[in-house]
Amino acid sequence: MSVVVDENLVRKLIAAQFPRWAGRAIERWPSGGTVNAMFRLGDDMAVRLPLTKGGAKDVALEQKWLPRIAPRLPTPIPEVLGAGAPADGYPWPWSVYRWLPGENPRPEALGSPVPLAEDLTEFVLAMRRIPAAQAPALAHRGGPLATLDAETRSAIERLRAIPEENVDCDAVLALWDEALRAPVWEKAPVWLHADLMPGNLLVDGDRLSAVIDFGCMGVGDPACDLFPAWNLLPSSGREVFRETLSVDDATWNRARARTLSQALIALPYYRKTNEAMAGNARHVIRAVLDEVR
Known part of the structure; x- marks a missing residue:
């Protein structure tokens, strides 16, 4: 089920549930995301509404955990200012957040990538230090690579049938098979953002200014938070x-394969509907193959 959100x-x-904010300007914010619609509310707030039932579960996750983890992180993250309820034909919970300024980084436009890499390191390490007790487990994103095997192989075969994408399917399949033989993560699971895509990062110049969209967060294999190594840096x-x-x-190989898997699945799915997602998928595939050649 999907709904029209405008x-x-x-x-x-807003008028019915948060009348103190009624009358503020509302403007849809352009985004390459596919799960939520984002709106500016005045100058200092944002409204974020799921577009599908699958995205609605992320709302409760963020409302519960963002206030708990924010004090432990060196980087600003979304602050929930209001928890909205289903109404007026809209069927799911939604949130009002404090607006976080910044721009999404673009791999081709990074001026000084090393400071950004250092900032990302600091964020990832701080996430790992958060106590994992009672945290949600990530079976798919934070579990063994084998859980992605069928979907990844299917995506590779789909790309074989799209010669204009010029993906070396034999090379990526060989890399994927090799990664499946890497040792699995057997230590305690750690906290993960689990979706560190460029669209979920904000920068001010060459420095990380905020990390957003924690709808996938939970605990699992730390390899899952190494995505920026190939999708950005x-x-x-x-x-x-x-x-x-x-x-x-072993962790590096799992991380590279997870990032590649995400790109391989995204490219045939988004190539005609979401240029931002498809473009980053192409970037990841090139970056991974260049690294191993």
């Missing part, structure tokens, strides 16, 4: 990221 709906929801930043995180070979 300024008029947001205006009615060039080789110089990637080396700093790995070194300062002290990533062993």
Whole structure:
């Protein structure tokens, strides 16, 4: 099920549930995301509404955990200012957040990637230090690579049938098979953002200014939070990221394969509907293959 979400709906929801904010300007905010609609509310707030039932569960997760983890992190994250309820034909919970300024980083536009890599390292390490007691487990995103095997192989075969994408399917399949033989994570699970895509990062110049969209967060294999090594950072930043995180070979191989898997699945799915997602998928595939060649 999907619903139409526009300024008029947001205006009615705000007026009924948060009348103190009624009358503020409401403007849809352009985003490459596919799960939520985002609106500016005045100058200092944002309204975020799920577009599908699958995205609605993330609302409760953020409302519960963001206030708990925010004091432990060095980087600003979304602050929930209001918890909205279903109404006016809109069927799911939603949230009002404090607005976080910044821009999404673009791999091709990074001026000084090393400071950004250092900031990302600090954030990832701080997430790992959060006590994992009672945290939600991530079976799919934070579990063994084998849980992604069928979907990844299916995506590779879909890409074989799209020659204009020019993906070396034999090379990515060989890399995937090799990664499946890497040792699994057998230590205690750690806290993960679990979706560190460029669209979920905000920068001010060359520095990380905020991390957003924690709808996938939970505990699992730390390899899952190494995505920026390939979806954002060039080789110089990637080396700093790995070194300062002290990533062993097995974890690095799992992380690279997870990032590649996400890209392989995203490219055939989004190539005609979401250029931001498809473009980053192409970037990841190139970055991964360049690293191993």
